[in-house]
């Protein structure tokens with residue numbers, strides 16, 4: 001089958017491959033088509049959404065005299081042009097040269113130390129969602145406050161509570177410092193651990209490429225259609241665990257919808273009991289949750305926002321079950 | 323009482339009947355008034371929201387050699403002008419000549435077979451929320467993919483999981499194929515059944531009558547104010563169960579608010595334990611949930627979105643408790 | 645530290661005090677700056693957000709012949725110009741001369757009687773979220789219906805269910821009567837009571853100061869930045885309980901985010917078991933919930949909407965832990 005018998009005006013819809021999404025630019029919708037013109041140069045960007053997906057940064061650890069684990073990372077802020085869609089360059093601000101920044105991962109109860117160096121031309125901070133003192137909160141005017149270009153600071157606190165959290169810059173204008181790309185996932189594993197799984201992180205974001213405070217591009221892990229162009233390979237019957245964080249700026253909500261399957265959902269990841277068995281969850285900025293499921297059957301299964309606009313502008317992908 | 327003593331500019335607000343909603347067009351708000359000019363011609367539309375409300379389509383069943391139940395439906399896509407408000411015609415696409423499409427209902431564990439014929443001038447699919455193989459997912463490029471005008475296919479899968487789900491076309495542009503009217507509710511009864519109740523389905527939707535990717539009309543089950551003009555009759559102390567599905571396109575969220583009463587809410591309907599006792603729930607597109615309550619007292623009780631704009635543009639109704 | 649080394653265009657960002665929020669007007673964002681020009685005249689407004697925060701109106705009580713408690717209040721609607729930001733006057737409609745109206749508080753199972761007098765130039769009602777008969781619902785056309793200027797009525801019902809609710813005017817245009825300021829919190833304490841705590845109410849709202857059906861100002865309890873300019877003093881390790889109500893008009897959602905700490909969240913307050921441990925909750929208009937936590941460490945902790953625009957336009961504050 002296909003649209004061959006259709007005499008309508010659907011543009012490139014004759015393409016039988018799903019990756020022709022959004023090809024009917026101008027005809028039915030009102031948005032430009034960022035697909036079809038090749039792929040983003042991940043090497044030049046310095047990061048690849050497929051690597052970010054399963055890249056958990058455990059930092060370096062050593063024992064404190066008390067016997068407790070001290071876990072340390074260094075995060076460096078920088079100014080960086082990235083190709084967010086084929087031929088579309090965005091003047092980003094990033095942590096460690098990637099968007100989203102590194103997925104910081106640790107275990108409940110450890111002592112965490114994050115050295116922050118600002119090599120950007122703009123003042124920045126790291127604000128963590130989590131429990132910590134005011135001095136370590138990464139907001140302007142308190143503790144180290146805004147970290148000037150060329151300056152650095154150290155954030156230190158305990159890893160609590162167990163769950164899925166996030167970090168982001170808190171310098172004003174807030175919308176700009178977030179929309180520019182300064183955020184990442186922060187995972188605190190519960191003491192008892194979680195069941196073995198094929199784990200992934202998806203930071204749902206978007207880009208305002210023309211600076212009108214509205215997004216032209218949407219994605220999980222920055223690059224629109226990255227997981228459509230190359231599906232995420234997973235194994236049948238293996239537990240899949242996706243750490244979902246919404247940091248999308250300008251749009252009031254975002255969502256995650258899985259095709260053909262249902263997942264247990266753990267909002268904020270703070271409880272070991274799921275709140276719901278569903279296929280669609282909605283999050284505002286700063287919300288996050290853990291989704292767990294197994295694919296009983298092989299094949300390609302879509303996942304995407306259940307906001308058609310976000311989907312069509314890049315926030316969609318495939319799991320390919322082998 | 324009434325606004326008789328008020329020298330202000332409230333337009334038709336002197337009307338003591340609640341059905342004069344939105345009558346102060348132009349004065350306080352910025353929206354045209356679609357009320358007051360009579361009622362939609364339900365017979366010409368070929369469907370009536372009052373019939374859709376309690377119309378559950380159980381299809382036809384037979385026993386498979388294994389003893390299991392096979393449940394079958396035929397869904398036909400078509401192009402159809404409908405009167406969405408008095409004098410306002412909308413060039414819709416529909417399943418089985420109605421919007422929302424038939425409420426497909428079955429029991430957990432049955433085998434389901436849906437024959438889909440496309441008599442529309444446009445390619446379409448049926449994508450079900452539920453557990454099924456990739457081939458049966460109703461997305462372009464996989465399995466039967468897009469079903470061309472004049473073509474047909476069969477979707478087949480098991481009825482799982484128990485809960486309240488939905489189906490909709492997944493042809494691109496997604497926003498258009500949804501906004502045109504191609505969706506319906508899909509109920510999988512749990513094996514143990516649910517308590518006897520006065521059951522209803524409300525598919526929350528809207529219409530973009532001027533094609534600017536924003537809605538001018540909002541409703542449950544398509545026709546604005548239908549349950550204001552003629553309240554839904556229910557019995558005192560009887561259990562009411564409403565299957566609420568949000569498929570609204572263009573607006574990021576929708577909601578259901580009940581007046582004077584509280585309901586148990588079962589998100590996605592997948593658990594038999596309610597998540598909350600409340601009077602207001604919010605859903606993004608694709609989310610759905612079951613609300614249950616009893617009216618202890620007679621009278622007319624409003625229900626509506628708790629977004630004033632949606633309410634005023636049609637998404638409001640009455641329960642009349644006898 | 646500070647932005648001293650930064651040669652950029654951040655306007656007043658050299659100010660090391662956090663209360664310089666939103667000072668970079670025009671440069672990075674697109675919004676006017678309502679800060680910096682002094683403070684609102686709370687005395688002239690007739691209410692202060694710091695007083696509203698912990699002001700619970702228990703009304704007057706007496707025993708009915710049956711031995712049951714009758715609890716009574718009088719609410720008066722009026723037209724009132726208020727200074728919503730320094731130098732910005734808004735022609736509001738209010739209950740009892742304040743926005744939000746009084747936080748009505750009672751105990752589950754009591755009989756409640758609310759006398760309503762309309763001294764405004766416009767018709768109004770009080771619609772309560774809660775369980776009551778249709779006649780007492782405060783909607784046009786039913787029971788007393790719209791209360792004309794100079795008229796009055798009495799609403800009477802039982803205090804149920806236990807939880808956090810709200811009340812608001814239900815006269816059309818709904819959006820206007822809400823946006824003008826006609827709302828307040830309504831708390832029904834459970835029979836068994838709640839644990840002792842430092843209790844507060846935050847009614848999340850906003851103001852459309854140029855009447856274009858979009859907000860220029862956001863706040864908890866009406867006055868933008870009120871709890872930034874003067875932080876909310878709380879005690880270390882004491883239980884804090886915040887009754888959070890979202891009544892924001894025009895924007896589809898709102899949220900509450902707490903810095904450096906996590907709270908137990910009780911949606912609608914109807915269950916004594918929290919649904920989630922988190923630091924961010926999202927609410928649509930009419931939704932509400934109770935947040936409980938203790939601050940283990942001294943210092944200043946921000947709270948705000950996790951929608952950057954709302955934050956920057958006033959919906960942010962500090963807890964100062966002594």
Ligand SMILES: [Cu+2]
Pocket residue numbers: 008009010444
């Ligand atoms: Cu077409």
Ligand SMILES: [Cu+2]
Pocket residue numbers: 123124125169170171177182
């Ligand atoms: Cu920054």
Ligand SMILES: [Cu+2]
Pocket residue numbers: 330331332766
């Ligand atoms: Cu008026």
Ligand SMILES: [Cu+2]
Pocket residue numbers: 445446447491492493499504
């Ligand atoms: Cu279609």
Ligand SMILES: [Cu+2]
Pocket residue numbers: 122652653654
């Ligand atoms: Cu700058």
Ligand SMILES: [Cu+2]
Pocket residue numbers: 737767768769813814815821826
């Ligand atoms: Cu009013």
Ligand code: NA
Pocket residue numbers: 207208209210211212213214215216
């Ligand atoms: Na833009």
Ligand code: NA
Pocket residue numbers: 214215216309
């Ligand atoms: Na957009």
Ligand code: NA
Pocket residue numbers: 529530531532533534535536537538
């Ligand atoms: Na429109």
Ligand code: NA
Pocket residue numbers: 536537538631
């Ligand atoms: Na609209």
Ligand code: NA
Pocket residue numbers: 851852853854855856857858859860
């Ligand atoms: Na405005």
Ligand code: NA
Pocket residue numbers: 858859860953
């Ligand atoms: Na706004």
Ligand SMILES: [Zn+2]
Pocket residue numbers: 257258259260449450451
């Ligand atoms: Zn789906």
Ligand SMILES: [Zn+2]
Pocket residue numbers: 257259302304449492
């Ligand atoms: Zn889909």
Ligand SMILES: [Zn+2]
Pocket residue numbers: 129168286950
């Ligand atoms: Zn945050």
Ligand SMILES: [Zn+2]
Pocket residue numbers: 579580581582771772773
């Ligand atoms: Zn209500």
